[in-house]
Amino acid sequence: MPVEADEDPATLFRRDSLYGDAEKVSVVDKHHQQGSGASWRQTLQLAFQSIGVVYGDVGTSPLYVYSSTFPHGVRHRDDLLGVLSLVLYTLLLLAMLKYVFIVLYANDNGDGGTFALYSLISRHARIRMIPNQQAEDASVSNYSIVQEENNSQTRRARWVKHRLEASNAAKVALFTITILGTAMVMGDGILTPAISVLSAVSGIREKAPNLTQSQVVWISVAILFVLFSLQRLGTDKVGYSFAPIISVWFLLIAGIGAYNLAAHDVAVLRALNPISLLLSLVHLLPHDGMETGTEAMFANLGHFNIRAIQLSFNFILFPSVALCYMGQASYLRKFPENVGNTFYKSIPAPMFWPTFIVAIFAAIIASQAMLSGAFASLSKALSLGCFPRVEVVHTSRKHAGQVYIPEVNFLIGAASIVVTLAFQTTTNIGNAYGICVVTVFSITTHLMTVVMLLVWKNHVVYVVAFYVVFGLAELLYLSSILSKFVEGGYLPFCFSLVLMALMATWHYVHVRRYWYELNHVLPAADLAALLGRHDVRRVPGMGLLYSELVEGIPPVFPRLVNKIPSVHAVFVFMSIKNLPIPRVSPPERFMFRRVGPAEHRMFRCVARYGYTDQIEGTKEFSAFLLDRLKMFIAEEASFSCQRRTCDDTAGEEDHARRRGVGVGVVVAAEEEKQFIDAQAEHGVVYLMGEANVAAAAGSSVMKRIVVNYMYNFLRKNLSDSHKALSIPKDQLLRIGITHEI
Incomplete structure (x- = not known):
């Protein structure tokens, strides 16, 4: 990697704005991680709130699981016991044991999800393709890398770290399964609204049998249209009602389940016998699959703490959903012919309309929560450089994770409506939905295994036990659900392949472009020249040149000077950098260094954000940057004075001379701060390189297709960097440049 253009190798100390900032940062809020900092009252309140945000997906699964599992009817009544056993033990094994008691602890400073696991790994090993890691990043308070004793687990972790960093195949594999998980979550965002709303609306045919299935589908489409139209408002506007509605839903399904269990066949409790599970694995799993949506509880951890989610799952969700499934199995043992609409058929007549209305709201809430998770996952993927910079709207001032992406919302909404119109029933949608869920389960297991080895440094016995038990269980489920590939299961694979191709294309060119610019930086000696x-003049004002590089002077700068031979009086090379952590505290946000001698008034600034941080608006950003720049100049002067006066061996005359020089340094710093203020009042101009990328001569046909067509199509139609970076159009100057990679 080339040496920083503004860095003198002979200098013993490098001064930047991070020095001392860690001491100014307030203690990081750790309540997300284990809940030990929250009182029981706060924990119970969070547990109640989590019901509406986390469990809408798995909580509405009783609407369609039996109809999806028995699309051709119940062949034998004892099959119901096997399916019920699979459902209950899936909830116990995968949802409760794996997620609630293990995976939730692998959060990234309170944030969960597939991307959080990848970020956690990338913080402990250099597995990212772009070499923009800086030593100062590890000093950020949220980085949380703990040094441990030198034992066998630590040595094994170092070995894993070395193998990951030395293997490009391992880096590509981790990146690939991460974007696959993101693509599957996006697929879940398409399928959850379709299957939840369609399942809930289908119940109306119990009271209006003259309605055709086509009419039910169109009613569902209307609801979906309204749902996606309201996404721009965000869950924060209506989220206060989510928990009460889902709580009522859980009370209703638990009561209905208990009623059916007592009224029809209590013998279904035999499904709790592990022997029933073994028999079902042999006879049913190769033919019938089932799925539960539990990834949401991990992805939404950022708004709650672990203890709150554990309480709400173990004492509210699991008993309610388990009772509902047992009640439906009991009902179907007596009326197996009603398996196509089990949920509504099993409701006692007086409770039908209240349950139907609450089911509609519960389906909408489940869809809303899943869409919020899909938007959050994609916004996190932006920081990996594997998706074009698009406008991300933060819909809540309280919760950083609640975002809305207009272009993506339109595409997901259109796809969800098309799926509903094309499949018509929940059976085929359920097949596709199951593949999405189980694939994400499996990806989480693989990433968790790396976390246990590299980050947690667990004993190898625990790691092997985790991987074998959960990996084998998910492999069985996946092999079962893949048997329904042609019956709708192909949908998430097709969608994921398209999305992964787009993400991989963007990331590949993004990485190659970064390396091209890094290898063509302007040497420090050429900057002064x-x-x-004689034709280059310094004009009044402040210029900010945006670049991906965090090292060296980008090649677009000499092009700018050659085309417009002028440089602003104060010039800042600006880089927006995403760290593999959820949040960066504002005092640690900006890191400054000088470029060239002080009289050049040129600086490098790296603005560091976590993957859940929001880039400030234009006024806030420029004011904050200006304030931190002046603070850097003041601290630099103070640091220089300390170095000059710390030599105890010097005589009194020399000390007096150094104090005089120190006073001069402080005065010069004050004059420089006043100069910067004056130039900022002249105006701030934002400069951005508009890089056209082309495949180099002699490239393969595949590379030319990827670079010249796919990437440039995405860049022209999706990328709108100035909006994503909150840069006003009237202050933006684009500089065209072409890279051949």
């Missing part, structure tokens, strides 16, 4: 040209 460039600014010293």
Whole structure:
């Protein structure tokens, strides 16, 4: 990697704005991680709130699981015991044991999800393709890398770290399964609204039998249209009602389940016998699959703490959903012919309309929560450089994770409506939905295994036990659900392949472009010659040149000077950098260094954000940057004075001379701060390189297709960097440049 253009190798100390900032940062809020900092009252309140945000997906699964599992009817009544056993033990094994008691603890400073696991790994090993890691990043308070004793587990972790960093195949594999998980979550965002709303609306045919299935589908489409139209408002506007509605839903399904269990066949409790599970694995799993949506509880951890989710799952969700499934199995043992609409058929007549209305709201809430998770996952993927910079709207001032992406919302909404119109029933949608869920389960297991080895440094016995038990269970489920590939299961694979191709294309070119610019930076010696040209003049104002590089002077700068031979009086090379952590505290946000001698008034600034942080608006950003720049100049002067006066061996005359020089340094710093304020009042101009990328001569046909067509299509139609970076159009100057990679 080339040496920083503004860095003198002979200098013993490098001064930047991070020095001392860690001492100014307030203690990080750790309540997300284990809940130990929250009182029981707060924990119970969070547990109640989590019901509406986390469990809408798995809580509405009783609407369609039996109809999806028995699309051709119940062949034998004892099959119901096997399916019920699979359902209950899936909830116990995968949802409760794996997620609630293990995976939730692998959060990234309170944030969960597939991307959080990848970020956690990338913080402990250099597995990212772009070499923008800096030593100062590890000093950020949320980085949380703990040094441990030198034992066998630590040595094994170092070995894993070395193998990951030395293997490009391992890096590509981790990146690939991460974007596959993101693509599957996006697929879940398409399928959950379709299957939940369609399942809930289908119940109306119990009271209006003259309605055709086509009419039910169109009613569902209307609800979906309204749902996606309201996404721009965000869950924060109506989220206060989510928990009460879902709580009522759980009370209703638990009561209905208990009623059916007592009224029809209590013998279904035999499904709790592990022997029933073994028999079902042999006879049913190769033919019938089932799925539960539990990834949401991990992805939404950022708004709650672990203890709150554990309480709400173990004492509210699991008893309610388990009772509902047992009640439906009991009802079907007596009326197996009603398996196509089990949920509504099993409701006692007086409770039908209240349950129907609450079911509609519960389906909408489940869809809303899943869509919020899909938007959050994609916004996190932006920081990996594997998706074009698009406008991300933060819909809540309280919760950083609640975002809305207009272009993506339109595409997901259109796809969800098309799926509903094309499949018509929940059976085929359920097949596709199951593949999405189980694939994400499996990806989480693989990433968790790396976390246990590299980050947690667990004993190898625990790691092997985790991987074998859960990996084998998910492999059985996946092999079962893949048997329904042609019956709708192909949908998430097709969608994921398209999305992964787009993400991989963007990331590949993004990485190659970064390396191209890194290898063509302007040497430090050439900067002085460039600014010293007779035709180059310094004009009033402040210029911010945006670049992906965090090292060296980007090649677009000499092009700018050659085309417009002028440089602003104060010039900042600006880089927006995403760290593999959820949040960066504002005092640690900006890191400054000088570029060239002080009289050049040129600086490098790296603005560091976590993957859940929001980039400030234009006024807030420029004011904050200006304030931190002046603070950097003041601290630099103070640091220089300390170095000059710390030599105890010097004589009194020398000390007096150094104090005089120190006073001069402080005065010069104050004058420089006043100069910067004056130039900022002249105006701030944002400069951005508009890089056209083309495949180099002699490239393969595949590379030319990827670079010249796919990437440039995405860049022209989706990328709108100035909006994503909150840059006003009237202050933006684009500089065209072409890279051949």
